[in-house]
Structures are given as structure tokens and as C-alpha cells.
Amino acid sequence: MSIEIIGPGMLTTVQDAGRSGSRACGVGTGGAADRHSFEIANLLVGNDSHAAAIEITVTGPTIRLQRATTIALCGATIDAHADGVALPGWRPIALPAGCMLTFGACRRGVRAYLAIDGGIDTLPVLGSRSTDLRGRFGGHNGRALRAGDLLRLGLPHAAVTSSDAPGIAGWWIDADTDLDFSDSIAVSVVPGSDATIPADALHAQEFAVDAASDRQGLRLRGEALRVADLRERISEPVVPGTVQLPPDGQPIVLLADAQTVGGYPRIGHVIAADLPRLAQRRAGQHLRFVSVDHREAHRINTEQRARLARIALAIERRRPL
Amino acid sequence: MADIATIERLGDAALLLRFGDRIDAAINQRVHAWVAALSSEAPDWLIEVTPAYASLALHTDVTRIGDAGSFDADAFKHDPLEVAIAWITARLHSPLPDTANDTARTIEIPAHYGGDDGPDLAALAAHTGIAIEDVAARHTAAEYTVAMLGFAPGFPYLLGLDASLAMPRVASPRTHVPAGSVGVGGAQTGIYPQSGPGGWQLIGRTPLRLFDAQRDPPGLLRAGDRVRFVAIDAARFDALNEHAR
Numbered sequence: 001m002s003i004e005i006i007g008p009g010m011l012t013t014v015q016d017a018g019r020s021g022s023r024a025c026g027v028g029t030g031g032a033a034d035r036h037s038f039e040i041a042n043l044l045v046g047n048d049s050h051a052a053a054i055e056i057t058v059t060g061p062t063i064r065l066q067r068a069t070t071i072a073l074c075g076a077t078i079d080a081h082a083d084g085v086a087l088p089g090w091r092p093i094a095l096p097a098g099c100m101l102t103f104g105a106c107r108r109g110v111r112a113y114l115a116i117d118g119g120i121d122t123l124p125v126l127g128s129r130s131t132d133l134r135g136r137f138g139g140h141n142g143r144a145l146r147a148g149d150l151l152r153l154g155l156p157h158a159a160v161t162s163s164d165a166p167g168i169a170g171w172w173i174d175a176d177t178d179l180d181f182s183d184s185i186a187v188s189v190v191p192g193s194d195a196t197i198p199a200d201a202l203h204a205q206e207f208a209v210d211a212a213s214d215r216q217g218l219r220l221r222g223e224a225l226r227v228a229d230l231r232e233r234i235s236e237p238v239v240p241g242t243v244q245l246p247p248d249g250q251p252i253v254l255l256a257d258a259q260t261v262g263g264y265p266r267i268g269h270v271i272a273a274d275l276p277r278l279a280q281r282r283a284g285q286h287l288r289f290v291s292v293d294h295r296e297a298h299r300i301n302t303e304q305r306a307r308l309a310r311i312a313l314a315i316e317r318r319r320p321l
Numbered sequence: 322m323a324d325i326a327t328i329e330r331l332g333d334a335a336l337l338l339r340f341g342d343r344i345d346a347a348i349n350q351r352v353h354a355w356v357a358a359l360s361s362e363a364p365d366w367l368i369e370v371t372p373a374y375a376s377l378a379l380h381t382d383v384t385r386i387g388d389a390g391s392f393d394a395d396a397f398k399h400d401p402l403e404v405a406i407a408w409i410t411a412r413l414h415s416p417l418p419d420t421a422n423d424t425a426r427t428i429e430i431p432a433h434y435g436g437d438d439g440p441d442l443a444a445l446a447a448h449t450g451i452a453i454e455d456v457a458a459r460h461t462a463a464e465y466t467v468a469m470l471g472f473a474p475g476f477p478y479l480l481g482l483d484a485s486l487a488m489p490r491v492a493s494p495r496t497h498v499p500a501g502s503v504g505v506g507g508a509q510t511g512i513y514p515q516s517g518p519g520g521w522q523l524i525g526r527t528p529l530r531l532f533d534a535q536r537d538p539p540g541l542l543r544a545g546d547r548v549r550f551v552a553i554d555a556a557r558f559d560a561l562n563e564h565a566r
Contacts (some may be wrong), residue, residue: 012560023371024356025532025540026470053331125534135474136515138536152436193329193337234344235471237371237378241332261373261471269332294400297388305384306392 001067004148005115009061009103013118013137014151015256017050022156024259028044029240030130030138032220033215033256034111036178037075039308040171041115044072044092044173046157049308051119052129054145056112058104061145063114067154068097068160070117076109076173076280082166090175094160095166108181109280118154119290133257151251171318172270173311178304182279182287187274190297195228202243202268202289207251211283216280216318217244220287222236224249227265234275241315243268255279271297326355326413330402336534337407342376344508346373347481349468353545354417364408369440371471372544374478381405410515427547430512430527432503433558434460438526441491445505445522456524457552459483460503465510465548474538475514475532482510490491494520500525503550525550528562 005012007025015038018031029285030040032055039049055315060078063268073080073089080087081102082095089112095101122129122140131139140149140242162165167206186204196202207220226249240256253270254262255278268289270278280285292300330335338355341348344485356372359379363370366385386389389401409429418499433456446453447456465479472478487508495518498504502513513519514531527550531541543547553561 020368020380022539023378024470024544025474025538026472026476027474027534027539032460079368079510127537132474132534134515135532135534137474143536190330192473234342234374234471235338236339236373236376237331239332239335239378239380259472260371260401260462261469266331271333294330294333294402295398298383299397301333301383302389302392302397309392318449 003066003153003154004064005061005147006064006100006147007062010059010199011057012061012145013055013131013133014052014122014129014145015131015145016052016053018130018256019126021137022024022126026202027126027132027135028258029256030132031128031256032105032113032258034075034113034179034276036276036304036308037111037175038113038115040090040173040175040311041072041074041113042119043312044074044090045070045115045117047115047117049312051115052122053116053120054114056103057112058110060112060222062103063101065095065099066097067102068095068162069156070094070158070160071101072115074113074173076106076112077104077181078112079104085166086169086202088172091169091172092115095168096162099140109151109179110281110282115265116153117158117160118156121152121154148271151279162173163188168217169318173315177183177307178273178276179280181280184288185277185281186288186290187278188271188292188297188300189243189268189289190271190294192268193265194245194267196225196245197228200291201225202251204290206288209248209281209283209285209287212228213281213283216254216259217252217254217291218281220251221248225251225267227267233263236264236301237260237267239269241270241272242266243270253278266294271301298320322432328406328409330376332528333402334381334404336379336381336405337376338409339376339378341566344374344468344480346466349466349480350545352377355543358417359409359412362412366405373471379405379409403440423544425547427549428542429549429551430529431551431553431557431561432525432527433553434525436555438558439503441522442524443493445486445488445524449485451485456486459486460510460524461550461552467542467544467546467548468501469544470540470542473513473515473517475533477511477542477548482508484508488522491522494518498523499527501506503527503530526558528558528565530565
């Protein structure tokens with residue numbers, strides 16, 4: 001069974017939890033930019049939390065479901081309809097065979113996750129179904145989805161008959177602790193290997209998100225920063241969350257599609273728990289960096305994992321519809 | 322102590338080991354030896370080890386380090402990377418197994434220099450004061466070592482460029498560099514595995530597929546490999562290119 005892409009949206013890709021083991025040949029982790037929303041969407045439809053789903057960016061696609069199935073929408077708040085019926089996010093929704101899913105614009109945040117029971121069953125490449133846009137592999141033919149694409153689904157966990165549908169669950173998941181769509185947010189950073197002048201410069205101002213941001217990096221605009229040591233650096237490993245400082249003094253926070261090595265100074269690293277919020281920043285919105293030590297970072301990350309585990313348990317008790 | 326490295330945290334789930342701060346073949350060789358040694362003894366929390374010029378990264382799954390995966394309040398009190406740092410510190414104090422590059426291979430890369438395949442060859446000749454035909458001769462005469470792969474999947478950073486061929490990057494990066502293009506960026510040379518944007522001076526092009534995610538292994542080159550370029554003419558390029566499809 002498949003879904004058919006009728007209209008592609010701005011940048012719609014297949015993503016899962018990303019790949020590991022290929023960094024040494026220059027392949028980064030990739031995967032869902034907002035891992036938290038992505039995992040909850042999967043849990044809501046009964047999938048393994050790392051199953052492949054559809055990542056929607058800014059404006060959504062139009063998709064026809066060939067079979068009756070259960071879907072869930074998490075992440076950005078997006079205008080979504082099934083055969084004209086408005087669909088809410090963060091809950092399982094049973095839909096009939098032949099149903100047309102139409103997505104408009106993201107109203108809060110920029111990335112929405114559409115999980116479908118069974119997951120998207122494209123061929124794993126280097127251990128993952130994620131689309132590597134720069135390497136042009138993984139996902140569906142290594143590229144963003146286009147009109148006419150057919151994507152196979154995995155075996156469903158629950159049978160939905162057309163007479164059950166549409167069925168919108170009367171309960172939902174509240175992810176407000178981990179996602180913050182307000183205009184200005186704080187994100188936690190641990191120190192990087194390069195010092196700025198003055199030392200707290202990264203934390204002393206608010207930055208605006210630049211429109212040139214993408215899955216590789218969130219580009220920020222503010223008063224230009226400078227590093228204490230101006231010597232040329234040789235390329236060293238970088239990771240999602242690394243805050244790089246190019247010569248223009250405007251920081252770039254690497255996101256899911258971070259390259260594996262980089263030559264710019266690294267003036268901090270955003271902790272794992274705050275990457276989902278970063279991935280939801282819109283151009284023109286703001287953020288400031290708050291310094292945390294490694295123990296505090298571990299506490300914040302662990303608390304987020306604990307919330308996700310509790311959400312998984314709560315969903316387990318409520319499903320099926 | 323067999324090797325001196327500084328150990329830093331690279332964010333909240335990785336460590337960076339630095340063996341030096343310059344591009345140097347001997348330092349890079351030590352990096353590769355340590356990557357091999359650490360990868361072969363990896364504890365279950367060590368996901369992968371990434372080499373760079375003079376440093377390497379250990380990427381961990383912090384939830385598998387000690388009790389860090391537990392939601393007990395007590396588990397919050399430790400920074401799990403401390404355990405990883407203790408492990409690597411102890412490991413750095415014991416000797417590095419003598420790998421002496423016995424795994425290094427030499428890979429020949431056929432390349433067509435100049436013409437449409439090397440649009441910057443004439444500019445590089447003018448910049449360096451070397452005759453156009455001698456640029457290819459000097460580029461093929463050297464033996465290179467793959468220092469690391471990065472920037473894009475399968476992109477090899479090669480050590481060993483004849484110093485007389487060094488030239489700064491182009492003033493404004495090209496938006497489209499064809500796959501297989503051989504470039505010079507400063508004192509480095511490398512090959513673009515995929516078409517895409519790029520800022521290096523393009524002197525030639527290879528018909529070989531450097532990276533194919535469907536192939537096992539996907540990369541033609543590994544860090545530590547030796548590389549030699551072999552000049553081919555346009556007809557040979559076309560024949561090999563046809564074969565590589």
C-alpha cells in the first residue's frame with residue numbers, strides 16, 4: 001500500500017531518526033530536524049518511535065491515501081484537512097481509503113511531521129531512510145518529494161476500515177514543555193573550544209533568525225561577534241548543535257544536516273534537548289543563548305527523555321482509538 | 322604516555338581529541354592509527370570515531386554510559402562524558418598498537434586535465450607561473466594521502482600537493498561544480514564527489530564515482546588511503562564515464 005504525492009509543498013522529505021556509522025566517509029546523521037515531535041507522531045500511530053515519517057517545511061503537500069489508515073501530525077501547527085475536514089495535531093486520526101490530505105501553511109513553527117501507521121517503507125540507505133539532500137541518497141530517490149511520487153507504507157499495526165473513518169481522537173499530547181513557538185526563546189549552550197571577546201558575548205544579546213536558514217544550519221543575525229584567537233583554523237569535527245562563527249561574526253547553529261567537519265571557530269554547542277525548538281524557529285523570530293554546564297545539560301536532556309517515556313506510556317494506554 | 326592529545330567535549334554527546342593544530346602528514350597518520358585502535362576496542366556507548374586532519378571525534382550514546390540512561394534523580398548528578406573521558410585517558414596512556422599503515426592502499430584516479438573538465442587550469446598556470454602542460458605533470462607526479470573525508474559525502478581532503486601548485490580559492494564560489502571535478506583550494510587538493518556548489522580551482526575531472534550510497538562501502542576512498550592521479554585524454558574519459566554509469 002502506498003501514498004501518492006499530488007502536490008509537493010515547499011520542501012517535503014522522508015526522514016527517520018538519522019544514520020550513524022558513516023561519518024568517517026563524510027556522511028552526517030541527518031534525520032528529523034525536530035526529533036521530539038517526530039518521535040511523538042510515530043508513537044501516536046503505533047509505530048516504533050524511529051520509523052520513517054514525512055517532514056513538511058513551511059508549506060505542506062497534498063497527499064492521497066490509498067488505504068484506510070491512522071495518521072498523526074506533530075511539530076509545527078499547520079493548516080491540514082482530510083477531504084475538507086480540519087485536522088488537529090498531536091493525536092491519532094483514522095482516515096478512509098482514497099482520502100485526500102491537503103496541507104496549507106505552518107502557522108506556528110516551520111516543520112510538521114506526518115506519521116502514518118506502518119511508517120514510510122523506502123529502502124534504507126546506510127542504515128537509514130532519511131533523505132540526505134546534499135548527498136542525494138536515502139528517502140525517496142535522495143530528493144524532496146514531487147507530484148506523482150508513490151511512497152510504499154510498512155505493515156500497519158491497526159486495521160482501520162473506511163466506516164471507522166474519519167475518526168479524530170478526543171485526547172491529545174501536550175508538548176509545550178519541549179516546544180516553544182513564542183517570538184523569543186532561550187536555548188541552552190555548553191562551551192565550545194573557541195572563546196569570544198568578551199567571553200560572554202554569545203549570551204549578551206538576542207539574535208534574529210535569518211531567512212537563509214535550512215536543515216543544515218540556523219543562521220543568526222545580531223551584533224557581530226569576534227573570537228579571541230584570530231588564527232586560521234584547520235577543519236575539525238562538528239556535530240548538530242555546534243555554534244560556528246564565520247568571519248562575518250554572525251553565528252550559525254548546525255542542525256540535523258550538519259556536515260561532519262568544519263573550519264570555523266566553534267563558540268558553543270546547543271544541547272540536544274533544545275534542538276527541536278531551534279528546528280522550529282521561523283525567519284525573523286528571536287533567540288538568546290543561556291550558558292549551562294555539562295551536568296545541567298545532562299539533567300535537562302534526561303528530563304526531556306523522561307517526558308518522552310511518559311508520553312509513550314500514556315499513548316500506549318489510550319490506543320487504539 | 323604514548324601520545325599527547327588534548328581532550329575536549331564536543332557538545333553534550335561527543336569528545337574531541339586533538340593531536341595538533343596544523344595540517345601535517347605525521348600528525349594525520351597518528352590520527353588514523355588512533356581511529357583504528359579506538360574503533361576496534363569501542364565500548365557499547367561509543368557509536369563511531371571520526372578522523373579529521375589533526376583531531377578525531379568520539380560520538381557517544383550518553384544513555385548507554387553507566388547509569389546515564391536511567392531517570393533516577395541520582396543519575397542526573399554525574400556528567401556521563403566524565404566516564405568517557407576517563408576511558409579515553411586510560412587508553413591514551415597505553416601504547417598504540419603498531420598499525421604502521423599496513424592497511425593503506427594506493428588508489429589510482431584517472432583524470433582529464435583542462436578543457437571543460439578543468440576550467441581553472443589556465444588560471445592556475447598563470448597564477449603559479451607554471452606552463453599549462455606542467456601543471457598536470459606536477460599534479461600526477463605526487464603521491465597523496467587521504468587526510469579525511471568531509472564537507473560532502475565522500476569528499477577527500479588530500480595531503481601531498483606540490484607546493485608550487487597552491488592557489489587560493491576562487492573569489493566567488495561556483496553554484497555548479499560537476500561531479501568528479503578535481504580542485505585545488507589553497508595548499509590542498511580534492512575531488513568533488515557530487516555536483517554542487519564549490520569554491521576550489523578546478524583543474525580536471527575524473528570519471529570515477531567517488532561516492533555511491535548504494536555501494537558497499539559507499540566511498541571509493543578511505544581516510545589513510547594513498548592516491549595517485551593518472552592523466553587521461555577526453556576520449557578515455559568518455560569511455561570510462563560510460564563504463565561507470
